[in-house]
Amino acid sequence: MAEKCEEVESREWYLASYAPEGVPTSDNLKLRTVRLSLASDSIPDGHLAVELLYVSVDPYLRSRMSGRLDGLDSDQYPLNQVITAFGIGKVIRSKDSEFEEGDVVLHPYFPVAEYCVMTSHMLKKIDPKAGISLPDFLSCLGVPGFAAWVGIEVLGDPKPGSNVFISAASGGVGMFAGQLAKLRGCRVIGSTGSDDKVKLMKDEFGYDDGFNYHKETDYDAALSRYFPNGIDLYLDNVGGKMLEAVLNHVNKYARIPLCGMVSQYNKVWTEREGVRNLLNMVGKEVRMEGFMLLSHLHRFGEFAAAMGGYMKQGKVKSKNKINLGIESFLESLASVFSSSNHGKLVIQVKPYV
Incomplete structure (x- = not known):
């Protein structure tokens, strides 16, 4: 298990070339394996080692792969670097006193990878026992x-x-x-x-x-x-x-x-x-x-309180389509534009245990 290892192999998706037209293909998005040290002395202060559990697949991700600077496309992914997405992970090493091993955390810019080492900035703890499923934190509350x-x-x-x-x-x-x-x-x-x-x-x-x-x-x-x-x-x-x-x-x-x-x-x-x-x-x-x-992030707390309440009261329902494995990201992204999915598409990278 990753918690007992000093080094892991992590698969990650990176952008090899921009896709100005059409749905990105394997010519644009590629999967590679990198070795990542989880040793405590290799993790900088204020950083965490995280095992990714779920990644959200949303239409706006495609707009960051076009290489264009119009419409939604101004914030482009850098070439040859791992792409990012809204996701949920589990802390497996911590060099930040605010987080402990085993904490489940949410971040809007997790790398689309199996493991990562990243700063604790913008990480938010979530309670997996709060009566809301983890995928729903990426759909109803995402x-x-x-x-x-x-x-x-x-x-x-x-x-x-x-x-x-x-x-x-x-x-x-x-x-x-x-x-x-x-x-x-x-x-x-x-x-x-x-x-x-x-x-x-x-x-x-x-x-x-x-x-x-x-x-x-x-x-x-x-x-x-x-x-x-x-x-x-x-x-x-x-x-x-x-x-x-x-x-x-x-x-x-x-x-x-x-x-x-x-x-x-x-x-x-x-x-x-x-x-x-x-x-x-x-x-x-x-x-x-x-x-x-x-532009509306200052109201996220208000939103989360309202929607969380609706979910717990049964006033709002969600439906999630769960694809398994980091390797499914390219196919999952393409499916967002094919009308083949029902509800919200989420990738389960690793099971939560």
Whole structure:
């Protein structure tokens, strides 16, 4: 076991070349093995040796692999260095008095690796016995849950009875956004990529209704059916043609928080779909606002307290897809863009014991 070893072999994913278009492949992302010393005298003061347990796989990771400086892409991974992601690990050596061996810790920039030695800065202890599963700390209480909370509670702020539309409704963000809007007393409709996912978001996440965007060839007509009284809040996760259609159905003073545009991530900007009807925003005085979670980190404690309470009370449910092993990262990332996953995708790197 790693706890009794002075040195371990650790597999890690690094970026060998940028991928300006399409889903990254094995030409871009590569897995290598490095030797890592866990001896106490090789760990600097204020640092920890950590065994990774879970890694969160989120769409925004792809944007850091493009080599471009537009949209979400300004913060690029350096070439030939291990990539990072939101994750959970177990402390196996500590040179920081605030942490002990065996502590379970959360970090927004863990290396996508089996083991690491890193500074304790930004590490947060979590309680594995708190009644919340470890994967849920990466879904409900992680990036997707926080994005949903910021989009609905902070920027959307819908009143009871509002008509709310959420795209990618059964995904990591969408499943929580719909539930938060329902807790606000809203009528909530979602779009997703299969009939099974439509059933999932209605049966498990409490959506009032929804549609399969692969079957609806005319988004404008679909929104006319589902929103005869217009849209008050649209949480956009996909952009493109769906966003354009929504703008034909917004009510006065509607709000559109832009959480992500997954349909556009794998395209250079000249090939991304334009939105032709922005003029609709003027007369209706619509507020469309993009957001990044870093700008709202000062509210993370408020979010965690609220969502943790909802989870424990059974008011918010999650659904996680768990892939096993660090070697599954490349395939897992590609699957995020294929509509093949239900809920939040997480990699179990090592079992928690």
